[in-house]
Amino acid sequence: MNNNILSISNVTVKFGGLVALNNFHINVRQGGISGVIGPNGAGKTTVFNIITGVYRPNSGSVKVNDKELIGIPTHVIAHHKVARTFQNIRLFANMSVCENIMSGACIKREGTFLSSLFMLPNSYKKEKELWKKANKLLEFCGLEKYKDSPAISLPYGMQRKLEIARSLMTDPSLLLLDEPAAGMNPTEKLALQELVKRISEQKISVLLIEHDMRFVMNLCENITVLNYGSVIAEGPPEIIQTNHEVIEAYLGSDIEDDFNIKETLNASR
Numbered sequence: 198m199n200n201n202i203l204s205i206s207n208v209t210v211k212f213g214g215l216v217a218l219n220n221f222h223i224n225v226r227q228g229g230i231s232g233v234i235g236p237n238g239a240g241k242t243t244v245f246n247i248i249t250g251v252y253r254p255n256s257g258s259v260k261v262n263d264k265e266l267i268g269i270p271t272h273v274i275a276h277h278k279v280a281r282t283f284q285n286i287r288l289f290a291n292m293s294v295c296e297n298i299m300s301g302a303c304i305k306r307e308g309t310f311l312s313s314l315f316m317l318p319n320s321y322k323k324e325k326e327l328w329k330k331a332n333k334l335l336e337f338c339g340l341e342k343y344k345d346s347p348a349i350s351l352p353y354g355m356q357r358k359l360e361i362a363r364s365l366m367t368d369p370s371l372l373l374l375d376e377p378a379a380g381m382n383p384t385e386k387l388a389l390q391e392l393v394k395r396i397s398e399q400k401i402s403v404l405l406i407e408h409d410m411r412f413v414m415n416l417c418e419n420i421t422v423l424n425y426g427s428v429i430a431e432g433p434p435e436i437i438q439t440n441h442e443v444i445e446a447y448l449g450s451d452i453e454d455d456f457n458i459k460e461t462l463n464a465s466r
């Protein structure tokens with residue numbers, strides 16, 4: 198058993214003639230926070246999709262806790278303590294914040310359909326435990342005051358936090374965050390940064406995709422940079438910030454999203 202919760206090696210993913218990932222590799226340390234960055238279309242979300250079984254790679258290996266995940270269906274992978282959030286928020290809009298968090302526990306519900314339907318003692322006890330846990334997560338994520346509000350009524354930044362709270366209901370060992378800071382203002386980003394740190398302090402490893410370079414550089418101990426599906430750099434923030442190929446990859450991009458990245462990279466030179 199090594200020290201890595203996630204080990205991906207030699208992964209290639211092709212969509213027809215397009216190579217979305219080319220011989221991709223990454224290791225994430227137990228309890229560590231790592232990041233995947235790269236211009237739009239570089240292959241970042243594809244990385245999450247191969248970890249969670251949405252796509253099956255053409256070749257390579259994806260191991261979580263030394264267990265090979267390739268070929269395992271998505272719902273089974275969730276039982277391997279891998280949880281994720283999405284680039285586009287996916288909440289139950291009209292359900293309350295607390296109910297949304299509870300919905301994350303569906304894979305943890307035990308017992309039969311009938312025991313749930315008639316709320317038999319075991320089922321009632323389990324349900325009560327889950328409510329207790331959801332309330333703890335509300336507090337942990339700073340969402341208490343929204344507890345009974347419909348998810349749709351929350352400010353955007355809080356909806357992103359709610360997605361994280363819901364994913365924590367599954368007790369993950371590895372949490373995948375897809376652009377968690379997107380659409381947040383600077384204050385919300387700082388609060389999210391603190392939350393991600395506190396999550397990793399609970400011995401939950403985090404792998405995040407993010408366009409906000411300041412956010413990534415502040416949080417991640419290790420960063421993998423993708424460009425056109427290939428890893429062009431990897432290492433700690435101070436190495437990445439000064440890597441010539443990384444700067445070229447971003448400066449070569451016209452996408453407005455990358456504007457902040459250019460500024461940050463220029464400032465660090």
Ligand SMILES: Nc1ncnc2c1ncn2[C@@H]1O[C@H](COP(=O)(O)OP(=O)(O)OP(=O)(O)O)[C@@H](O)[C@H]1O
Nearest residue numbers: 212215217235236237238239240241242243244284
């Ligand atoms: N299901 C699919 N079918 C065909 N092409 C796909 C599919 N999924 C992704 N791609 C292509 O693979 C490449 C990598 O996509 P991916 O979504 O992983 O990029 P990304 O780095 O996450 O981009 P962004 O920052 O814009 O979210 C893109 O060219 C994309 O169009």
